[in-house]
Amino acid sequence: MDHQHQEEEEEEEDSGPESAFGKSPFQLTAQDVYDISYVVGRELLAISGGPRAEVPRRVTQLQFKIVGILEMLEALVNENSLTVEALKMERDNLKQEVDGLRRDGSSGKPEQLSVGPDKMLIDLTDPNRPRFTLQELRDVLQERNQLKAQLLITQEELQCYKSGFISPRDEQAGPTEKDSAGGRCSGSSRGSEEKTIIKRLFSFKQGKRP
Known part of the structure; x- marks a missing residue:
């Protein structure tokens, strides 16, 4: 069993x-x-x-x-x-x-290892890389605004010539007569000139074409 x-x-x-x-x-x-x-x-x-x-x-x-x-x-x-x-x-x-790759990289491109956390690497072969500093761009924009304002004033003066406020004979006259004619022109168009300049400057700041 x-x-x-x-x-x-x-x-x-x-x-x-x-x-x-x-x-x-x-x-x-x-x-x-x-x-x-x-x-x-x-x-x-x-x-x-x-x-x-x-x-x-x-x-x-x-x-x-x-x-x-x-x-x-x-x-x-x-x-x-x-x-x-x-x-x-x-x-x-x-x-x-x-570690070997890091050593090879440090010997070949030392500038890449010295970049701090608050800096940026720029590829010089990149066509879209930044070429100006922020201050340089501000200076360029300010100069552009000044040139636009001068252009508007020149256009207003040209309009005065075309409208007859200033004639070629007035241009050949003495300084007193020229200033008097210029005063009449500026007196009649100063308000519209200032409005035009201010309007175009605001349009430029808003990214519009004048």
């Missing part, structure tokens, strides 16, 4: 949850872990609730199973350690490669 009972248990081990103990640690699945836990719990229940005569044999079987579990864990830990060491070596190799 005992021999037959032992054979039945061996058959259960080959086909049931016991089969997880015969697998390679690297082939175990989550279901195998559950099976191993189930087998250990079953053996503990059999030891605590079974006949006293069966206790020594049950304890021996449980010891073998515990040893098998420890061997699986040891194999997994060793494999994990090898993986970690390989990753560390790869990390060190990559770090050395990066």
